[in-house]
Amino acid sequence: MTNEELLLLFNDLESDRVERKKSWNSSKEKIREAICAFANDLPNYELSGVVFIGVHDNGDCARLTITDELLLTISQCKDDGTIVPFPTMVVQKHVLSGCEVVAIIVEPSYSPPIRIRGRAWIRVGPRRAIASPDDERILNEKRRSKDLSFDLKPVLSASIDDLDIGLFQRIYLPSAIAFDILEENRRPLEHQLVSLRLLDSVETQIPTVVGILTVGHTPRDYIYGAYIQFLRIDGNELTDPIIDQKELDDPLPDTMRLIDDLLEINIMTSSTFVGSRLEAKRPDYPIEALQQLIRNAILHRSYEANNTPVRITWFNDRVEISNPGGLFGQVNKSNLGQGATDYRNPHIAEALKNLGFVQRFGFGIPIAEKSLDVNGNPPIEFQIAPNSVLAVVRKG
Structure with missing residues (x-):
């Protein structure tokens, strides 16, 4: 969107493609609802909607102080897990008619309905509303017409x-x-x-x-690679004896719970005594780190390009988690695990978020790294190939 287009919308107090808020802190939830409504684009304008922050409803400037920290905070609402599927939006600082504002520019979604906390919001003229069943039917029909x-x-x-x-x-x-x-x-x-x-x-x-x-x-x-292969090996090489092996091919809610059970069974906890009475317990792997990496593999793998399963190979000295899908979109070797996000499977991501297995998008690897560090394990080793990503977690 050009500066001229933004200025026209900023000065048009009647446009239903615009919402104005005086600040982020006082209107966080309403701003998220507006993002959701613009992404759903019920009127089918196929044009961007804009939320201006730093201006009152009547167009008067709120004289908001806009910092880089504020811009970062606002941009993170895209993938904090509150709005699903992810909206396409950019957050920019502008000076319009002498007023310094944040402009959140939201593109119409190819995959409506977009929801916030289980509710689909739409624009009805100049106001927001929760979508009715008929509204959702229209949004569903729009989705089927897109790529x-x-x-x-x-x-x-x-x-x-x-x-x-x-x-x-x-x-x-x-x-x-x-x-x-x-x-x-x-x-x-x-x-x-x-x-x-x-x-x-x-x-x-x-x-x-x-x-x-x-x-x-x-x-x-129906989706031949849609399973998890688990191997527990008594040794440090693939040729060593296999203690246990499983193939988990249930629907996602059951598979995720079975994975958690497997981790509980296989993680070993050692006890040491500090002084005469204080017992300190430490697992060889923090369960949270392995959960995050396995969920990441299930979410980001390619279900279309191959029939290879996600593999969890548990050796005596390490756990290897293999994801049959290379890095996707804007994620690359240099920004992997640094908060960069892109989604080969945005609707699987939505399902995992709805089920409670993902709390915040883009933070799985940082959470795993932190858990490993606190537990005394070495950092994750990533081996990245064009069509796969292998995460190696070594014993603490």
Whole structure:
């Protein structure tokens, strides 16, 4: 968006493509709702919406002090896990009509509905509102007309009967949609599945890739690499004896819990005594670090390009976690683990966030590194190839 276009919107007090807020701290939630509404683009303008921070509703300048720290804080709301799927937006500092403001420029999403804490927000003229069932139907139809990421494509050989409806209603639906919205709308099952991107459309009732992975009865029947291979080896080489091996190919909620159980079983804790009475316990690996790295691999792997599983190989001196998918988008060797984010599978990311297995996007590796450091383990070793990423965690 050019400076001239921004200035026109800034001075147009009637435009429904603009929201004005005097500060970030006083309006954080309303600003997030506005970002969500502009991304959903219910009127189908196919034009950017802008949130100006530092100006009152009547156009008077709020004389806000804008620092680099403020710009960074605002930009982080894109991937802090509150708004899913991720909106496309930029945060910039501008001086417009003599007023210093922050401009959040939000692009219409290819994957509506976008939600904040389980609610889809839209623009209704000059105000925001929570999307009604009919509004969500329109947003779903818009999504199907766009170029889809692989995790949102229909699995043509599957049908709605291949989804575990009990798992969906018991676990996924209440984790993804706010309780009051569920109580108010009481939408038919097919509409709920479509709204959450687990079904392609009400008419065809074909599950999407993310639908099969999240609540499919047997995901591996349709997405052949969709499993975790676990090997426990008695030694430091692949040729040493295998103590245990498992293949986890359940839907995501069950697979993630099974992984946590495996980690609990295999992590060994040693005790040392400090003085005569104080016992200090330390695991050979901090569970949080391994959880973050495995979840990262499941989220960022390629489900389209190959049928290789995520591999967890547990040696006596290290754990290796292999992700069959190279670095994606803006993430590269130099910024890996430094907060850079890009998503090959944005809707799988949304599912993991809804299920509570991801708290904040872009922080998995830093959290793992911190946990390892506190526990006394060496830093993670990454071996990066064009089509895979191997994370090696050595014993503390």
